[in-house]
Amino acid sequence: MILKIEKIGLSLEVEDELLNKLLEIGKTHYPKEFGGFLIGYYSEDNKHLHITDKILPKKYQASKYNFVRSTKGIENELAEFYAENLRKIYIGEWHTHPDNSPKPSVTDISAINTIINSKKTSIANPVLLIIGYSKTTADFGFYVWFENKLYKYE
Amino acid sequence: MDKNKHLDSVISTHQITKEEILFDKYVKKKNEVKEALEEQYGSNIYTPFNSGSYAKNTAINTKFDFDLVTPFKRNAFGSNGTLKEMYEDVYDFLYEKYKDVAVVKKQKVSIGLEFYADSDGDVIKIDVVPGRELSQDQYKEDENLNLYVYYKYGNIDAGSERIKTNVKAQINNIKDRATTEKDSIRKIIRLLKVWKNSKYNYPTKSFFLELITIKSFDSKCITGSIWDKLETVLEYIRDNVTKEDFTLKDPGNSSNDLADTLTSTEKQQLSDDMKNMLDRIEDNDENLKTYFPENSKFKKEDTNNNQYGKNSGMPIPPPKLIFG
Ligand SMILES: [Zn+2]
Numbered sequence: 099m100i101l102k103i104e105k106i107g108l109s110l111e112v113e114d115e116l117l118n119k120l121l122e123i124g125k126t127h128y129p130k131e132f133g134g135f136l137i138g139y140y141s142e143d144n145k146h147l148h149i150t151d152k153i154l155p156k157k158y159q160a161s162k163y164n165f166v167r168s169t170k171g172i173e174n175e176l177a178e179f180y181a182e183n184l185r186k187i188y189i190g191e192w193h194t195h196p197d198n199s200p201k202p203s204v205t206d207i208s209a210i211n212t213i214i215n216s217k218k219t220s221i222a223n224p225v226l227l228i229i230g231y232s233k234t235t236a237d238f239g240f241y242v243w244f245e246n247k248l249y250k251y252e
Numbered sequence: 253m254d255k256n257k258h259l260d261s262v263i264s265t266h267q268i269t270k271e272e273i274l275f276d277k278y279v280k281k282k283n284e285v286k287e288a289l290e291e292q293y294g295s296n297i298y299t300p301f302n303s304g305s306y307a308k309n310t311a312i313n314t315k316f317d318f319d320l321v322t323p324f325k326r327n328a329f330g331s332n333g334t335l336k337e338m339y340e341d342v343y344d345f346l347y348e349k350y351k352d353v354a355v356v357k358k359q360k361v362s363i364g365l366e367f368y369a370d371s372d373g374d375v376i377k378i379d380v381v382p383g384r385e386l387s388q389d390q391y392k393e394d395e396n397l398n399l400y401v402y403y404k405y406g407n408i409d410a411g412s413e414r415i416k417t418n419v420k421a422q423i424n425n426i427k428d429r430a431t432t433e434k435d436s437i438r439k440i441i442r443l444l445k446v447w448k449n450s451k452y453n454y455p456t457k458s459f460f461l462e463l464i465t466i467k468s469f470d471s472k473c474i475t476g477s478i479w480d481k482l483e484t485v486l487e488y489i490r491d492n493v494t495k496e497d498f499t500l501k502d503p504g505n506s507s508n509d510l511a512d513t514l515t516s517t518e519k520q521q522l523s524d525d526m527k528n529m530l531d532r533i534e535d536n537d538e539n540l541k542t543y544f545p546e547n548s549k550f551k552k553e554d555t556n557n558n559q560y561g562k563n564s565g566m567p568i569p570p571p572k573l574i575f576g
Pocket of ligand 1: 195201206228
């Protein structure tokens with residue numbers, strides 16, 4: 099699907115197949131949260147972001163209201179994407195909200211701040227995908243941090 | 253049509269930052285005039301300062317208000333010097349200095365300098381407001397000044413040749429409001445000025461619109477969306493401005509009533525204009541655009557140059573992240 103933030107004129111594209119896959123994986127951890135890393139590339143004019151792949155964490159802790167992931171063990175996978183295409187990079191994070199809406203919590207926003215304040219990360223506009231789901235429903239919320247604010251793609 | 257979306261666009265396309273280039277020209281010209289006055293009058297004046305709505309932070313970009321207040325010392329024109337002499341002297345000086353590059357004209361309490369269009373077609377207008385302290389050294393204490401009123405000023409009699417004012421207090425009046433309310437007030441004032449400037453020579457002064465907006469926020473509970481707020485203020489003006497006992501006190505001088513700067517006919521016109529505007533918008537939302545047009549000069553540019561930030565090398569995710 100293609101999503102846009104009218105107000106700042108930035109857009110995002112993600113294959114439904116990838117989204118369904120993430121939802122499916124997330125559901126296997128029910129009732130606990132789960133998540134991981136998102137890989138993608140920016141368009142030539144840097145106005146469009148295409149999310150293409152995911153990396154699942156090897157080390158993590160989770161509960162119904164919490165998810166902590168580590169980068170341990172994923173370094174190679176990350177480097178492989180980059181080697182395959184220099185534009186394919188880490189662009190953000192995803193996690194689930196079981197039995198809840200895909201709204202960022204205060205903890206989520208502080209995680210975003212950790213990303214932008216991390217020197218090695220060097221991405222100014224990290225994307226956050228939250229999958230809020232229940233047995234019968236699923237809701238995808240895509241957000242991007244832009245000029246000190248979190249914007250939702252619609 | 254989404255009225256609030258439109259009004260937001262009106263405000264943002266008229267925002268002062270969008271005309272930075274023009275604004276810089278104003279500042280440069282203002283400083284030039286300021287320096288010329290300081291050189292001419294030396295120790296007879298205190299430092300001239302800008303009191304236009306830029307200082308009040310309510311300016312809209314189609315027309316900057318640059319008022320350069322020039323505070324003279326009590327005896328600048330001799331101990332028997334009159335305010336008229338002060339006014340005429342400043343006029344003569346500015347006329348001689350700028351007559352080849354600007355239209356120099358006498359205005360109510362100021363001398364208008366309208367510089368001929370530059371190569372970009374921009375016209376810079378600066379009003380020099382000569383004022384004099386009431387007694388020796390008193391300006392340093394309370395910043396009050398007497399101004400000379402050049403011609404009939406609404407209902408103020410032409411015979412009274414002075415009004416006392418404290419321009420800095422006028423500026424502070426808007427500065428002091430609580431931030432969120434101040435932001436709403438500024439937006440409404442900006443919209444009212446957009447409306448006023450869409451008319452030729454509308455008799456209501458900008459300062460009048462500023463004060464009446466503040467007064468309506470004082471008198472009524474003004475909440476809701478930007479359109480809700482604008483509507484409430486328009487209704488307030490419609491319902492109150494023609495009342496017999498309606499006053500609009502200058503915060504710089506409480507005996508100076510801005511309500512007197514309009515004749516009863518002009519007040520009636522203002523009230524009727526508010527009524528018509530409200531009725532037309534009630535008929536059809538689209539009419540809002542007629543009264544509050546976007547600044548087309550900046551609309552296109554506004555549809556953003558935003559980009560995702562560029563990364564350098566391969567970004568490494570933070571080692572540990574906690575989500576909730
Ligand atoms: Zn969360």
